[in-house]
Amino acid sequence: MSYAMIRHLRRTAILSQQIRVESTMTNLTQEDFVFRPPMAQWSKIIREAEKIVGYPTSFMNLRWLLSDEFANLAMHLRKIVGSNHPIMKTAKTVLYNEQNNLQPWGLIILLLSKAISPSTHSIQTTTLIEHQRMLAELTEMIRTGHYIHRGLLNISVEEQDQKRDTSMFANKIAILIGDYLLVTANGMLARLRNQDLSYLISTALRDISEGEFFGPRDSQNMPLPGEPVNKNVDNFKINCDTIPLSVTDILGSPISEWTLRNMYNGGSLFGRGCEGAVLLAGKNVAEQKKAYLFGCHLCLAWQAASEISKFSTENQEPFSLVSAPVLFALNETPELYENLKNVKTVTSIDLNDLKAKISKTNAIEKTKRLYTENADKAKSYIEMFGDNESVNTIKRLINTI
Incomplete structure (x- = not known):
């Protein structure tokens, strides 16, 4: 492991520890977002599933967690630790919570891929497995980016002066982190060079966007x-x-x-x-x-x-x-x-x-x-x-x- 990677891991660990302590102050009730089923033996089944797909799916997010861009954004979160902004609760869920960062959606996609993929070893099979892994990763990225975007706090004009240094800054960080994940996911989708797949995922993005305008809101x-x-x-x-x-x-x-x-x-x-x-x-x-x-x-x-x-x-x-x-x-x-x-x-x-x-x-x-x-x-x-x-x-x- 390179020095740069160790440095990124240490910075992320420090940040997640701070978030663990401070983010309990956030008391806003967000709309629930599916992460995993509430199973008593969830971790045991996950470990068995990971043996089938061939690697721990908790590693799937290392590509973006350890990137320079995300590390720089994550460090900005330290400036708002202790605030009552929903992004702190979101960051705690994404970076720290051991149960929620197991990425069950990606794992299910990989298990399904394993069930339908040929068992023979060839260049075509290896390429297929890599493409299906990228699909699982970008699906998780879109889900996480959407979740982070929903942690924005609406600030009235009257409150902007007194909350400028905390909530408004936290909103900017939430937008940047969410945008980074969504753009990265779309970049991965483009690299797959599959027009039909791009169309399918784009329809899901459309549904996510339309959902933000459905029904009454506070x-x-x-x-x-x-x-x-x-x-x-x-x-x-x-x-x-x-x-x-x-x-x-x-x-x-x-x-x-x-x-x-x-x-x-x-x-x-x-x-x-x-x-x-x-x-x-x-x-x-x-x-x-x-x-x-x-x-x-x-x-x-x-x-x-x-x-x-x-x-x-x-x-x-x-x-x-x-x-x-x-x-x-x-x-x-x-x-x-x-x-x-x-x-x-x-x-x-x-x-x-x-x-x-x-x-x-x-x-x-x-x-x-x-x-x-x-x-x-x-x-x-x-x-x-x-x-x-x-x-x-x-x-x-x-x-x-």
Whole structure:
């Protein structure tokens, strides 16, 4: 290991340690973003999966963590350590949290790639494996860059003078780091020289961007639930086509609204990443669409599992107002919506009181059914790619609760 790499590792370690201590001050409740399923034995299964793909996927982010550009940006974060800006919580998640930086999306894409790739050793096979690895890395980069961009803090004109040295500077750092990751990911995508793959990923980027403008928001651009409506049909259909996601008559219908929000949040990106791995392997369109649907439903299953865990009695983590339990509870008890419809900031809501009211409804049970439905669909699609070690490991990763 070179001296420069050691220096970068030391600087990143120092920064992450500072973030670990100080970022607990951040109390803004962001919209949840899927990172991993809440599994008790997650690390053990990850280690087994990494043996299959051939290397620890925690190394996948070293290309950008140890680059001069990112190291310089990361060091600027030291200037805002101790502030109450969401970027500190985001940086802690990206740089320090051992559970969250295992990069499960990239690992799933690599496992799927392993399941469909030829077992013979040749130059073509080696090139394919390298291209699929680049796809897994750039998918993770896009996800992380998007997550960092969402850590921006809206600052009113009246507050700009008094917060100029902290929040405004932190916003600039969040924009620069997010832009760096997104530009790097797009550069990797261009180097793959595959027009069809570039088109697939660009549609996912479109969905991510459109999601930032969907539904009501508070003053910090945090999402607020739609007004509950009574509908006989509440089932959002995931379309394999690359056309924009349908937003007609979605708000207020818990399953449809939740599914669309999470497709915007990352389901589309994860699905296209899985689809792209199959495309690179030269499989037909039908196989590619199966991979897309698998990725979408797996992402939704993990999201539902994560939200269920936050409503357990011992869990004190904040939860999103557009999580499935909240949306189901609002639909079941519309009067709960009266306390949310005129909210200016999510942080003004008593989440403990809302959690207690939600626990008196059937929202948690409905969310569990939502998880089961998506997990079963994800398993049915991945089983179409054969019975092998990679597929069996993915099936174990689907079973999260």
